[in-house]
Amino acid sequence: MTLAALTLGQRPPGRTALRADWVLAQGATGPRLLKNAEVVIEGATVLHAGGRFPGEVARRIDLGPALISPGFIDLDALSDLDTTLLAIDHQPGWAKGRVWPQSYVARGPYEMYSPDELAFQKKFAFAQLLLNGITTAAPIASLFYRAWGETVAEFDAAAQAALDLGLRVYLGPGYRAGGMVCTAPGVLMPLLDEPRGMAGLAEAAAWVRRWHGAGDGLIHGLFAPDRVETCTEPLLRRTFAMAEDLGAPVRLHMAQGLMEREAMALQHGCTAPEWLARMGLLSPRLIAPHATHATAQDLALYAAHGVSVVHCPLVSGRFGGLLDSFGKLHAAGVNIAMGTDTAPPDMILNLSVGLILARVAERRPDAVSSARMWEAATLGGARALGREDLGRIAPGARADLAVFDLSDPYMAPTIDPITTLIAGASGRVTRAVFVDGRLSMRDGKVAGFDMAAARLQAQTQFDGLVANYPDRTWGHPPVAEIFPPSFPMEDCDA
Incomplete structure (x- = not known):
């Protein structure tokens, strides 16, 4: 029997035995590679991982030259059409629509997508996560093109999309008490509206109460205040109190950039981790992307309080940032999880880039191993979420599995499967x-969703967003000036 015999979008009845040349299973002391092994799933859980299962099964499927791995856990998963792609070759951000100009604020920020477009982009993004072996995601979207924060309606649609597609998610509408505003060329100042932030938090808490545990536990609540420099002390204190009450994690982007460092110094006279430490808010409940601008003291605070760092090496590296360093954080006892946070949402590509940047940061090839990177994308994410049933293949764990094809021509020659996949640097397998x-x-197919048609819709939607960039760019230059082509362009009308 082959995978084609299973119904896409459904849980196969009875026990299913999946045999592959390689299985990454959880042993007594950590992950271990099993050669010519079998994984048996029954219902929502793993029943067996090892040699041929002696009990009865409804079906056996031989996957051949493949790796069966725990599905990836992406704690900063892109859930919109990625606007950071526009910034790869177009800087500085204040001149390229990455920060609201004062004139746009005075005119009144507005939603640049319709409710249907907001719902579509999340479903499209969720499908892309599945294509890349990601089974659990904590979605993230930009608020640059929003009127202020995210809405309850769009997250109702997002939760339903996750249920429709079969993706485990940690969700909650993003909210904030302020934002950075460009008041003159290169001059950025915080604009605060705490009551609006508190209202957003109240809506998010109500959403979490309503959806937490839906879909037999596929939907989990998450509190997602936007960026630390857009939050006030009362907003964060109230956020953590509600998260404690509802048993949900808090994800807060911090120690991630120069703009934040300058804003925090101006507002609080310290770094963001130091500010949260003063308030007593650092704890294992906190998930903190990206730590690329964290000081040694910041990282010591993370380690002391059990904070998990979400490492997103691809998007950081695109803009000259890197974690300093993966090996140092691991040695200090900081839990490291992984995120994609950009297009493509390719976790294997991120693991490859992360491996390279970790070795560059320390200028030595043994700074981090492929195995350590893979573990961050599985067990690291599970630890950040407080889940002992995710990120591993073991009896009783959730049956969240990713199958990677090692017969692909790009994966030749195959050596150790983990090293081969990270060297290959592509989740397309x-x-x-x-x-x-x-x-x-x-x-490449997900149930009930036409990826080819969605690709065309996504491009049309993104082009419409780009057309509105002059409204929220300093001086309101035309799009051609904001985003000139990489080389002089001619339309040959062939």
């Missing part, structure tokens, strides 16, 4: 994904 025992992706 993801053959299938099971989430909670459900076959959520197979051979």
Whole structure:
């Protein structure tokens, strides 16, 4: 029997045995590679990982030259159409629509997407995560093109999209008490509206109460105040109190950039981790992307209080940033999880870039191993979420599996499967994904969603957004001036 015999989008009835040349299973002391092994799933959980299962099964599927791995956990998963791509070759941010100009604020910020477009982009992004072997995601979207924060309606649609596609998610509408505003060329100042932030938090808390645990636990609540420099002390104190009450994690972007460092120094006279430490808010509940601008003292505070760092090496590296360093954080006892946070949402590519940047940061090839990177994308994410049933293949764990095809020509020659996949640096060899025992992706297809048609819709939607960039760019220059082509362009009308 082959994977084609299973119904896409459904949990196969009875026990299913998946055999592959390689299985990354959880042993007594950590992950271990099993050669010519079998994984048996029953319902939503793993029943067996090892040699041939002696009990009865409804079906056996031989995947051949493949790796069955725990599905990836992405704690900064892109859930919109990525506007950071526009910034790769277009800087500085204040001149390229990355920070609101004062004139735009005075006119009144507005939503640049319709409710239907907001719902579509999340479903499209969720499908892309599945294509890349990601089984658990904490979505993130930019607020630059929003009127202020995210809405309850769009997250109702996002939760339903996750249920429809079969993706495990940690969700909650993003909110903030302020934002950075460009008041003159290169001059950025915080604009605060705390009552609006508190209102956003109240709506987010109500959303979490309503959706937490839906879909037999596929939907989990998450509190997502936007960026630390857009938050006030009362907003953060209230956020953590509600998260404690509801048993939900808090994700707060901090120690991630120069703009933040300058804003924090201006407002509080310290770094963001130091500010949270003063308030007593650092704890294992906190998930903190990206730490690329963290000081040694910041990282010591993270280690002392059990804060998890979400490492997003691809998007950081694109803009000259890097974690200093993966090896140092690990040695200090800081839990490191992984995020994609950009297009493509390719976790394997991120692991490859992360491996390279970690070695560059320390100027030595043994600074971090492929195994350590893979562990961050699985067990590291599970630890950040406080989940012992995710990020591993072991009896009783959730049946969240990713199957990677090692017969692909780009994966030759194959050596150790983990090293081979990270050296290959592409999630395009993801053959299938099971989430909670459900076959959520197979051979580039997800149930009930036409990816080819969605690709065209996504491009049209993104082009419409770009057309509005002059409204929120300093001086309101035309799009051609904001985003000139990489080389002089001629339309040959062939």
